[in-house]
Amino acid sequence: MSTQVVLPQQSESAIAISLIQKTITQTINDLIGKLPDPQLLTISERLWIIARYSSVLEGNFIYWMTATLIATKSEAARPIILDNLYEETRDAHPHMMRKFAIAAHAFPTDYDALAVHVDLTSMRLFLGRLSGVQSLLTMAFFEGFIQKFMPFLASLAAAEGSMEMEYTDVHGVCDIAHTEGLYRALENEMSVNPLGNDANIFEGANCLRTLIDRIVYYRPEVATPSH
Numbered sequence: 238m239s240t241q242v243v244l245p246q247q248s249e250s251a252i253a254i255s256l257i258q259k260t261i262t263q264t265i266n267d268l269i270g271k272l273p274d275p276q277l278l279t280i281s282e283r284l285w286i287i288a289r290y291s292s293v294l295e296g297n298f299i300y301w302m303t304a305t306l307i308a309t310k311s312e313a314a315r316p317i318i319l320d321n322l323y324e325e326t327r328d329a330h331p332h333m334m335r336k337f338a339i340a341a342h343a344f345p346t347d348y349d350a351l352a353v354h355v356d357l358t359s360m361r362l363f364l365g366r367l368s369g370v371q372s373l374l375t376m377a378f379f380e381g382f383i384q385k386f387m388p389f390l391a392s393l394a395a396a397e398g399s400m401e402m403e404y405t406d407v408h409g410v411c412d413i414a415h416t417e418g419l420y421r422a423l424e425n426e427m428s429v430n431p432l433g434n435d436a437n438i439f440e441g442a443n444c445l446r447t448l449i450d451r452i453v454y455y456r457p458e459v460a461t462p463s464h
């Protein structure tokens with residue numbers, strides 16, 4: 238009599254999510270792996286990165302998560318997004334972000350805002366299309382990236398003598414749970430409100446990656462007045 242090995246059954250959507258998550262995790266690891274050594278950057282380069290990151294995050298994270306909530310049709314996904322928004326609002330994460338930038342002497346100027354203007358606008362217009370699956374995937378990527386980016390961001394501020402680390406401390410921990418929640422929400426949304434066959438599920442994530450590259454690697458040709 239032969240013994241048959243029974244493999245655990247996985248649904249098609251669970252397999253799809255695990256492949257998507259693997260691709261996004263790899264993208265995040267690539268981005269983090271090629272970050273410059275903070276000690277090899279000039280003071281201006283360190284301040285520009287903090288200022289541009291802050292310029293994007295402070296006023297847009299809650300807006301983009303709200304856009305994702307509006308785009309999402311799955312009833313099971315909505316409480317996961319609302320929980321995220323609840324924490325952002327109750328704990329005043331934009332205030333934490335601003336405190337971090339001010340303490341590092343990197344509060345964004347109009348130059349910093351304009352340096353990310355084109356790529357930020359692309360993200361705003363993309364999320365304005367209200368595509369549930371693509372928006373959820375983009376925000377899962379963003380949460381995962383932010384969590385792994387925190388040690389780098391903290392080291393930029395520390396190099397400028399700042400000890401205000403509430404923003405980086407909080408986001409290095411809480412976003413692990415948020416990221417997992419968003420992948421669960423994505424799986425629900427894919428079953429209720431699937432993306433058309435001709436759409437690229439990674440379109441928003443690609444947009445966001447371009448914006449992140451701009452934050453980290455853009456170097457103005459002339460020195461900006463305040464940094």
Ligand SMILES: [Fe+2]
Nearest residue numbers: 298325330408
């Ligand atoms: Fe946050």
